[in-house]
Amino acid sequence: MKTKFFSIILTCFVISSVFSQSSINSYKYIIVPERFDFLKEKDQYQINSLTQFLFNKYGFEAVIQGSDYPEDLIGNRCLALNSDVTKESGVFKTKLKIELRDCNDKIVFTSKIGESREKEFKVAYNLAIRDAFRSIEALNYKYEPNENITSLNTTSKSQANAEVSEEIKQLKKEIQNLKKEKEVVNEVTKPKVGTPKVAKPKAKTVVQSKVSETPVIQGVSNVLYAQAIGNGFQLVDSSPKVIYRIKHTNLKDVFLVEGNSAVIYKKGNDWVIEYYSGNTLEQETLNIKF
Template sequence: MKRYLFIILLACSFSVQAQSNINSYKYLIVPEKFSFLKQINQYGLNTETKASFEAKGFTVYFDNAELPTEIATDRCKALTVDILEKNSMFVTNLTLVLKDCKGTVVLKGKEGKSREKEYNTSYNAALKEAFASISDFHYVVGSTAEVSTPTPATATTPVPEVKTVATPANQPVATEAKQPDGLLYAQAIANGYQLIDAAPKIVLTLLKSSATDYFIASNGSVNGIVLKKNGNWFFEYYKNNVLVSEQLSIKF
């Protein structure tokens, strides 16, 4: 009995230690192509991985994006995301791994598995299950958080207060307009599209929203929205408190 208790306590200590290590990092780097894939963002796994970690509170960049100075000059301030594949004849197995700049594994999740026959469905289902294995890890920068416990059904989860700064009615928001650089081709992924230029290079990732012709967008360094106005597409985001409206030419 004591032996089993020791093993349980040891496992818990590793879990809390991994949580603590993760919380000392603010940034994650996701490769534009995982090593087991043949194409950039094949099956939409790279954009799905980026979006899932952003949902957990991390600031995530693709490795081909322009990085902020803080991590461009010191990559040890960011963790690198990797996915390990171990497939059998009928099962797709994916495991999420976070490594530091020395290649040391900071966090390794459990295998996500899928028996779906269609590749796109199978890989995305396995990735979703792999993320579910680390669902108890919640990122809180600079702190040591504990693994969460289930909330009773009768409990009410507090909604974080969002503070906004009101803009006077007579003070218009400055807008910087940019013209389109070239035609972008929309390639379907699991939850939206990736826009690719003639290089080819991924320029923007679009995630579907509940509204028609309205996407949550990211170019790896800037987050914003892509929407359709008067028959034209625009990528809008804030830069130095100025709203930038960048017109896009997209072929779906």
């Protein structure tokens, strides 16, 4: 009886292990955050760098969050698993656990708890991480493209193309409206023969009402921090206050500004926002930290 029960448990474990490995193999990349929640600073004790190194060591392609992503990952974020390392409570031991989540924030894999009895944080974290990575090593990871995931690339590109086309149409429409408004204002303010100069205040009133309807984009001189959202990023200042929401396009380092007729793109080492003020194309440099 005991032997039969043990056999059932062993069979379930093997099936679970194979299923986990199969699902892990469907993902091409691992995204490692710049800082784990149990640490106070980015890459403190080089734990985040070590995590990236160990993922690469065991066959994965790991990238640090906010770095330059490969083209296929930019087009399809679901190709990657988001990694996290959490600290478990322990009196005499340092205990760390690795979690992998998909693009829908669903947990795909959880490692065994890595432990260390060392008292110095740098040594203890290092040893506990390496101990937890034994579970990752045991997966024998090898990337195997999954149509259910890779097909999202085509879908996301189509959606991005549709969004870009719609934004371009909207930009053209707004530019045409601005030209018409300017023509109306010029026509009203143009002096006519026999028309008394008293009519000038009306022209001034028309200009003010038209200008107030045109969206105004103000440059930002302080640092803006990029926070990932569903289809792009939101740029916040140190308050934190959301200054812009920007959307991905099919072009690298080019974003559409939500709610404004503007684009943000990388020019050399600088980020530039470009928009129309009347019929004049304006450019301003932004200090963005991704």
